[in-house]
Amino acid sequence: MEQLLNDFSFGLFFWQSLLFILLLILLGKFAWKPILKAVDDREQGIKDALAEAENARKEMQNLTADNERILKEARAERDILLKEAKVMKENIISDAKEQAKEQANKVIEQAKATIESEKQAAITELKNQVAELSVGIAEKVVRAELSDKDKQLKLVEDMLKEVTIS
Amino acid sequence: MYRVNLVKIITLLLLTVTISVNAQHEASKSAQVEKSHSEEGGDFKAEIHKDIRHHVKDAYEFVFFSNSKTGTHYGFSLPVILIDNGLHVFMASKFNQGESLVHIGGAYYKLYHSKIYKTDASGEIHYNEKHFVSNEKPLDLSITKGVVSIFIVGVLLFLIFTSLAKSYVKNGAIPKGIGRFFEPIVLYVRDEIAIPNIGEEHYKKYMSYLLTIFFFIWFSNLLGLTPFGINITGNIAVTFVLALFTFVITQFSGNKNYWKHIFWMPGVPTPMKIILAPIELLGVFIKPFALMIRLYANMSAGHIVIYSLLGLMFIFHSIIGSSFSFILAFLISILELLVAILQAYIFTILSALYFGFAVEEHAEEH
Numbered sequence: 001m002e003q004l005l006n007d008f009s010f011g012l013f014f015w016q017s018l019l020f021i022l023l024l025i026l027l028g029k030f031a032w033k034p035i036l037k038a039v040d041d042r043e044q045g046i047k048d049a050l051a052e053a054e055n056a057r058k059e060m061q062n063l064t065a066d067n068e069r070i071l072k073e074a075r076a077e078r079d080i081l082l083k084e085a086k087v088m089k090e091n092i093i094s095d096a097k098e099q100a101k102e103q104a105n106k107v108i109e110q111a112k113a114t115i116e117s118e119k120q121a122a123i124t125e126l127k128n129q130v131a132e133l134s135v136g137i138a139e140k141v142v143r144a145e146l147s148d149k150d151k152q153l154k155l156v157e158d159m160l161k162e163v164t165i166s
Numbered sequence: 167m168y169r170v171n172l173v174k175i176i177t178l179l180l181l182t183v184t185i186s187v188n189a190q191h192e193a194s195k196s197a198q199v200e201k202s203h204s205e206e207g208g209d210f211k212a213e214i215h216k217d218i219r220h221h222v223k224d225a226y227e228f229v230f231f232s233n234s235k236t237g238t239h240y241g242f243s244l245p246v247i248l249i250d251n252g253l254h255v256f257m258a259s260k261f262n263q264g265e266s267l268v269h270i271g272g273a274y275y276k277l278y279h280s281k282i283y284k285t286d287a288s289g290e291i292h293y294n295e296k297h298f299v300s301n302e303k304p305l306d307l308s309i310t311k312g313v314v315s316i317f318i319v320g321v322l323l324f325l326i327f328t329s330l331a332k333s334y335v336k337n338g339a340i341p342k343g344i345g346r347f348f349e350p351i352v353l354y355v356r357d358e359i360a361i362p363n364i365g366e367e368h369y370k371k372y373m374s375y376l377l378t379i380f381f382f383i384w385f386s387n388l389l390g391l392t393p394f395g396i397n398i399t400g401n402i403a404v405t406f407v408l409a410l411f412t413f414v415i416t417q418f419s420g421n422k423n424y425w426k427h428i429f430w431m432p433g434v435p436t437p438m439k440i441i442l443a444p445i446e447l448l449g450v451f452i453k454p455f456a457l458m459i460r461l462y463a464n465m466s467a468g469h470i471v472i473y474s475l476l477g478l479m480f481i482f483h484s485i486i487g488s489s490f491s492f493i494l495a496f497l498i499s500i501l502e503l504l505v506a507i508l509q510a511y512i513f514t515i516l517s518a519l520y521f522g523f524a525v526e527e528h529a530e531e532h
Contacts (some may be wrong), residue, residue, distance in 0.1 A: 004402050006298055007223065007402055008402050008403055008406070009224055009281075009306070009310070009312075009403050010305065010306060010307075010403070011247075011306045011307045011308050011310060011313065012224055012310060012312045012313060012401055012403035012404060013403040013406060014307055015307070015309075015312075015313040015316065016312075016313075016316055016403060016404050016407040017410075019316050019317060019320050020378075020382070020407055020408070020411065022320070023320050023323060023324070023378055024374060024375060024378050026324060027323060027327055027374065027377070027378050028374035028378070030324070030327075030328045030331060031323075031324070031327030031328050031330065031331050032327070032373060032374045032377050032378070033331075033374070034331035034332075034334065034335075035327065035330055035331045035334065035349075035352055036352075036356070036370075036373060038331070038334035038335075038339055039352070039353065039356075041339060042339040045339070
């Protein structure tokens, strides 16, 4: 211990303290601070870049997911539209069919009515003509019959007979 | 680009200076080696012992190697700065390796066992009863080997880490060159030392300090492994400063909780609280003290072991013994490389731990 104390040199102590303080200040200002700052900046940069890449990846994933969702929705919509269109088509067709049926029925009905009325008219006309014809025939027959007395009698007789029978 | 060239030129200059110094003495040295071989004897061990002791201490000159027979040292001396009735500045070569007294400002100074003492005109050294020198010591602010070394470390740290900081600006958040090697270590200090021990919210303000001590200790330790004979962290004054900083920062960042845990430990019976308070208070000082001693002792021990093994190479004087000793020294050097960073790591993590204690918030009683 005493040997150590004896060896202790104040000069060296003085210069070492001076140099060390100087070194601390100079190195701190011109070396350690810029070095540590540069390293920190670089590490921060790497960290940021990694985080950014991760974000980009996530965004990409989201985008893909979105795309898929939109595609799915579009498909669903298309399906719905197609279905609706089908239903509509069927409705239109069935409506058209019904209408056509109705129309046809109506036409048929009308035709039937016309036919009926035509028939009635024809029948009436036929009746009239038959009546006229009968009257004419009857006139002619009566005229021919009434030209001879016997025959008149005979007619009366026949008529009478007929009346009784009927 | 300009700065890089400047650094290269300075390095080249330094190298050429040392080489030219060496070359001058080369001739005389080789002549002396022949003579010295014959005289080698028992005091060779003592000499190695002295060398080791000398090496782990601070010095007033940078000696790369010396020839004890001729007394020539290859290196350069450093300025001595004394404050003793005024400021005295002169080169350490005036001491002539402790042989001569320096007479300046009306006083005599003697270099004795790597320390400067004030003496009388005859240069007498007095001892006290514990065999320590009792001569008066002037206030010595010399630029010693240790001071030069810590300034080299400081400049190295500054150049390396400002260039790393700049490379971020230039290359856009990617380090380049030497920064590629140091950036992971900076991050390690942050992620494995600071954040786990101090906590996510407080760690930022301690980062400058932790990084500075970590790299300062590591670089100092590494510089100690170079063959220039530098021993920075094996100096008690240096480790004292480092520990002192940790101590001061810890006490100043201590919150209410920290002090409460020292003086009035919650959750234990009152008599225990009274017993614990002085122990805890002692602990406050023991912790940085242990930091100081641990670093100092580890690094000194490493240097002494390597030096001793290198010395053994010359003592053995045989191929087998010397090569064995060399291999051992080599392996210990590799181990010391590990110890260099390990001690820096331990000092830093313990400092961080103490800061963590100081700023910790206890939500629950325990």
